[in-house]
Every structure is written in structure tokens, then in C-alpha cells.
């Protein structure tokens with residue numbers, strides 16, 4: 001191993017090589033990666049070992065899935081989704097960041113739990129214009145949560161399937177500490193925040209070689225394609241994959257390749273709620289938080305429960321952030337449903353039909369869309385028609 005690495009890292013690597021169990025191997029390899037100084041000369045070795053690490057983690061995950069099937073335990077941290085699920089988290093300290101306060105403000109739930117440590121999830125329903133948001137407060141995240149400290153594994157596992165993650169940050173305490181802890185544990189749990197999946201795809205084949213294809217102009221925009229290709233192959237190979245096609249559709253980094261090789265990586269949308277802006281010595285701190293984190297978090301809300309500064313249109317703000325629209329279905333009798341159907345922005349009539357029931361798609365004939373304010377208020381359309389917020393849709397089947 002190269003001398004760029006340092007003695008401590010070398011020692012950790014030795015422990016990794018000697019380790020007997022998968023868990024130990026993961027622990028020492030993580031230690032090694034964290035100890036290696038990060039610069040150009042070590043980039044390759046770090047990437048290679050991160051690829052090995054992701055393979056080890058996949059093996060542990062596969063083993064856990066197999067055990068889960070045989071055990072079938074129901075965890076109190078596993079919450080059945082109702083409507084749009086928003087999870088509130090914060091880093092652990094007392095008194096807390098104000099999660100229960102937010103939950104209670106939005107839903108009326110858990111009034112008696114404000115100011116108390118809540119070791120289990122607290123749940124409430126926030127109704128906004130007939131749209132249901134399920135607000136879940138998770139127990140505070142502790143350092144080491146991704147390794148299981150303070151039920152961290154269960155909490156992070158539920159976060160993986162929520163619709164929106166909300167980081168509650170107390171402005172009266174060190175904001176950086178709180179953010180670092182949360183972002184660090186999320187990253188370790190393979191939860192990527194406000195990022196799109198990288199533009200690449202790795203398919204295993206039977207061809208007995210690794211092939212790398214650059215399919216767009218952006219993908220080809222690399223200094224030395226030959227060297228890059230060799231490195232990609234090395235990373236894929238280090239993950240135990242000997243035959244595959246790697247299709248690259250845009251600009252990517254080595255970290256992106258490792259993410260694509262790690263099936264447990266999920267991509268989550270998240271916002272920050274900064275609390276307690278009324279307390280002394282918090283002036284200017286919200287603006288500082290915005291300056292430091294607005295690149296990663298396009299939505300940061302500053303609140304103070306005492307000054308009642310919670311946004312009145314929180315539901316609207318969330319729908320926009322999640323790029324969702326609401327449509328209203330109409331029956332043949334002309335009755336418009338009271339509850340909207342929530343679908344992704346840019347959805348078509350086909351997407352809506354499928355969401356209502358497959359049969360509306362399978363025997364679809366045409367649809368009528370009523371759009372207030374449009375030049376043609378009532379329009380006969382086909383499956384490809386793109387819907388917008390507040391459209392009223394009636395589907396006619398054959």
C-alpha cells in the first residue's frame with residue numbers, strides 16, 4: 001500500500017484484512033477510509049475501498065432481509081403511511097429542538113409530550129384543504145445512529161420510505177453541530193439528501209467483461225476517457241461484478257458509481273425548519289443558516305412558536321416543494337370529488353387513470369378536462385394530455 005496513506009490508516013487496513021466477520025470488516029474498512037487523507041494521490045484507493053465497502057454492506061443487508069422474512073417482527077418505528085408522510089428529525093439534546101411543538105401545532109397531537117423526551121415515534125394528521133399529511137416525529141438522532149445508537153437503525157430505516165424529511169434545527173444552539181450530526185448519520189445510512197440519482201445504469205450481463213458506454217455529450221466530457229473507463233471497470237470489479245454494461249448518460253463522479261453499485265442508496269427530498277428564532281442571541285442566525293445551507297436545501301423555514309410565525313400555507317408549500325399537483329375526479333353524474341388526487345407535476349391523463357384504477361386505463365376511451373381560467377374551459381382529451389394543478393377530470397371508458 002502506498003506511503004500516502006499514513007500509519008494509522010495502514011493499521012486500520014491491517015485490521016480489516018484480519019477481521020473475521022462482515023461487521024468487523026465493515027467497521028475497519030470505514031475506519032480506514034475515514035483515516036486516509038483525502039487528496040488527488042489517494043482518490044483512487046479511497047474509491048476502490050468504498051466500492052469494496054458497499055459490497056460488504058450489501059452482503060449484510062441481504063443477510064438481514066433473509067432473517068427478516070423468517071422472523072417477521074413488527075417494529076414500533078415502522079409506520080404505515082397515510083397520505084403524504086413527513087418525518088421530523090433533530091439531533092439529540094435537552095430540551096429538544098421543538099419537533100413535538102411543530103407536530104402539535106400542525107395536528108393537535110401529543111400536546112402532553114412537549115418538552116419531554118419522546119422515545120417512540122409520535123404521529124398526527126395535518127389536514128390541509130382536504131389533503132392528508134401524516135406528520136411523524138421521530139426520537140432525536142444520536143451520534144452513531146447509523147450504527148444503531150438510540151434505535152438509529154429503525155429510525156433511519158423508516159426515513160428511507162417517507163415522502164419528505166424535515167430537519168428541525170434549534171437556532172439557539174450551535175447550528176453547524178446539529179446539521180453535521182444529522183447529515184453525517186444520513187449519509188452513513190446511505191440516504192442522499194436533495195439529490196437526483198446519478199445518470200448511470202449498471203446492468204449485469206453474461207458476456208464475461210465489463211463494458212463502459214458514454215451515451216450523451218455530457219457523459220463524454222472527460223479529460224482522459226481511456227483512464228476513466230479503466231477506473232470505472234476497477235470499481236465495478238471491486239464490487240464483485242465481473243460482467244456488466246455500464247451506461248453513462250451525463251457527468252458523473254466515482255462516488256456516483258459507488259452509489260449506483262449500492263442498491264441500498266435512496267434519494268430523499270428534505271427541508272429545514274429552524275426553530276426558536278424568538279430566543280435571545282438568535283438574531284442573524286437564520287440568515288447565516290440560509291447562507292450556509294441554501295445550496296443543498298432550497299427550502300428553509302424559520303419559525304418561532306411563541307411569535308406564531310409558522311407559515312399558514314405550509315401544505316401548499318410542501319406540495320410545491322415535492323412537485324405535486326392535485327386533480328379532482330368527476331363522476332358521470334357531474335359530481336366533483338371533494339378530496340383531490342395527488343399526483344406528480346407533469347403527469348398525464350394516463351398517469352391519473354392508472355392511479356385511480358387500472359381499469360380506467362385499460363378501457364380508456366377519452367377524458368374531459370375542466371380547467372378554470374383556460375381559454376377552452378372544457379376540453380376533450382386523450383391519454384397523453386398533461387394535467388395541471390386543480391384540473392377536474394372525467395374519464396370515459398369503452
Ligand SMILES: Nc1nc2c(ncn2[C@@H]2O[C@H](COP(=O)(O)OP(=O)(O)O)[C@@H](O)[C@H]2O)c(=O)[nH]1
Nearest residue numbers: 095096097098099100101114115116276304305
Ligand atoms: N422559545 C421557544 N421555545 C420553543 C419553541 N419551540 C419549542 N420550544 C420549547 O422547546 C422545548 C422542547 O420542545 P419539544 O417540542 O418537546 O422538542 P422535541 O424534543 O424536539 O420534540 C419545549 O420546552 C418547547 O416549549 C420556540 O419556537 N421558541
Ligand SMILES: [Mg+2]
Nearest residue numbers: 099100116118
Ligand atoms: Mg419530542
